[in-house]
Amino acid sequence: TPCLPTPCHLQYYKLSFFDQISVKEHVPIVLFYANNKFINNFTIDERIEQSLSKVLTHVYPAAGRYDKDECSILCLDQGISYTKAKVNCKLNNFLEKAHKDLSLAALFWPHENKYINKSNLMVSPIVTAQVTEFECGGLAVSLSSSHPAMDGFSNIKFLFEWAKVCKMETPIENINFLRFNLGNVFPTRDISRLFKSTYDPVIEKDIVIRRFSVTR
Template sequence: MELNLEFISTKLIKPSIPTPPHLKNYKLSFFDQLAEREHMPLLLFYPYGNNNDIGDDLFDQKLEKSLSRILSHVYPAAGRLSRDRFSIDCLDQGVTFTKAKVNCQFNDFIDQVQKDLNLALFFFPRDIQDLKDVDFDSTPPMVVQVTKFECGGIAMSISASHLVMDGFSNFKFVYEWAKVCKFEIPDDEIDFMSFDFGEILPARDLSRIFPNRVHPVESEERFIANRFFITEQTISSLRDKLTGAIDSGELCFKPSRVEIITAILWRALIRVSEAKHGYLRRSLVFFPVNLRGRISLPLKENAFGNYVMDAPIMFVPEKNKMELHDFVTLIRNSVQKAIDACAIGTADDIIANVADSYKEIFASKEWGTDNDEVDKCIISSLCKFPMKDADFGRGKPSLMHFGLRNFHSCWMYDAECGSICVQVDLKDSYMSLFECQSDIKAFTNVLGNQERIQLQPLL
C-alpha cells in the first residue's frame, strides 16, 4: 500500500496558564533515572462516523486548546530536560503538535493493516524516529501528531519521553486529555496527578550504584508485528487446564489471566529459540511492574513520572521445567520478589534493593545484555489502563498500536467483552515460527482466522 504523507503545520502548544515560579524546576526521581532514553509512542485510530457532531476545523481547535489546558496541570510535559539531567526546566517551552494528511481512506487503511500491522508505523511522529542521543535532551518530552485520512478519520500519535513518564503517566495523560477535549473541562477543574515523587525518592549519582548498561547491537533483521485476540472463554479454558496442577499441589494459587497469557507467550518464544538454535537456551523476560500503591513511603497512587520496575524473570534449562504451571509459578515468584524489594523500608533501602536486583542482570556474565547466549524480551501488561476509553469526542479508538518496534516485545491490553489483545513484536524470522507454535495456535484457532485478525470493533 503506497501512502503519501503531507505535513500541514507544526507548532508548540504551551500551557494555557503559565507555570508558577515555585514549580519551574521539576525534580526527577531515582526511578526516572532508571528509564531508557527513548520515546514511547502510542497510536490511536479513530474512524469518521455518526458521532462526529463538529466540523474538522472546530475539532482541531478543541484538540489544541484542550492540550494547552491539560499542560497547565501536567507542566513537566511542556518543559525540557536540564543540563545535569536531574530535573526538568519547566519554562513552558511547549509540546510539539504536528498536523498532517494522508492520501487514503480510513477503511482502506484498516483493510490493509489487517494484513500488515507494520503499516501503523507510518503514522509515528518523525521527531522520534532515529532520535540520536545528542538530540534527546533538547527534544520535547511529548510529541503529538494528528494525521487526517481523506474521509475524515484520524490517526493520533502521542509519544512521551520515558525519562519523564512511564506507561501509567502517559496513558493517564491521554485519557484525561480526551475527557478535557470532549467535555471542555476548565483549567481549574483539571487535577488528576501528583508531582512530588522526586522529593520522596530523589535522583542521585548512579555511577557507584549501577553498572554501565551495555545495549545490544541493533539487528539488521526487520522487526514485524502481529496481533492475537484471546477471548474470556479461552482464558477460562486455559485456567481450567491448570486446575489439575492446583489439585495435585504443584500450583498453590489461582493464576491471573495476565500470568497465564505471559506463561503461554514466553514458553512459545523459548520453543521458537530452540527451533532456531537447535538447543534449549536461557531466557530472560523483563516484566514491567507498576509499583504505585505498593510502597511504604508516602507516595500517592496517581504519582506522575516513572514508578515502574522491570522485574527480571529468568529461565534456566538445567533448572526450570517446561510445564505451564512451572512457568506460571516462576512468573508469580519473580514479580513478587521485585515488589517486595520496593514495598518496605526507607528510600535508601528501596534504592539498595533495586540496585541489587539490577546488578544481578546487568553486571552478570550469565545474564548481561552483551551475552548472546541469552534470549531476551519484554512482556508487558497494559490491562486496566484506560487507553481504550480515550474518547476525544469522536468515539473510542478502533485500533491501537504501541512501542518503537526495536526489541522482542509482547504487549497485552484489554479488548472487548473481557478478552485480551496481544501485540507481538518479533524479528521476521522469529514471527513465522512463533505463529506456528502449538500454544499460540491453540488459543488463536479457537477464534478462527477471520475473527482473530478482525480490527473493528476492537473495543
C-alpha cells in the first residue's frame, strides 16, 4: 500500500475515452538484475518494498480499484498485489536457457489469473508485482498492470522511477513523474452503441513475448 494516504480530492480518478475502449487485460514486464554485492539481501528486500510504497503514493490510481461503472478508479489505498519468491537456479543459467526459449520469462511475472476476479473487477488489484530471488542473489522484478489504468509507457516509467527511488532512496517529496489528467482532455463517453464489451472471458489469446537487451 502507499506509505501516505491519497488526498481526498484525488480519491476519484476518471479514466479517459482511450482508457475506456482498451481491453482490461494485464500488460506484464519483467526485468533481470545481477547480484549487487554491495547491498545484502535483507537490505535490498527492505529497500524494494519501501521504495514501491513511496512510488505508489505518487501513482495513486495503481493502488486503487475500478469503480462499478468501470470508467473510473476509486483511489482509496487498497494496495497492489505484491509477491516475493525464490528459485533454485542461478541467473546466468536461466538467461542462457531464456535466450533459446523466451517463454521461460513468463515464469517470473505475476499471473493475473491468480489474483484477478474477472467477474468483479471492483475487488481485483489493478497492479500486481513480483520480486524473485535467484540462488546467486540476482533478481527478477516484474510488474503487471490492467491496461486502462496503466499502459505500456506508464508501466515502463513506473519501473524506471521505482528503480531510481530504490537505488537513491529518494524522499517522497522529491518524487514527481506522470500526470493523471488525460480524463479531463478526453472524457469518457457512452460507448454502448459503438462497441461490444471490451472483455470476452471465453476467447483465449496467445501470449507474445519480446526481449530487450541492454549492453554496456
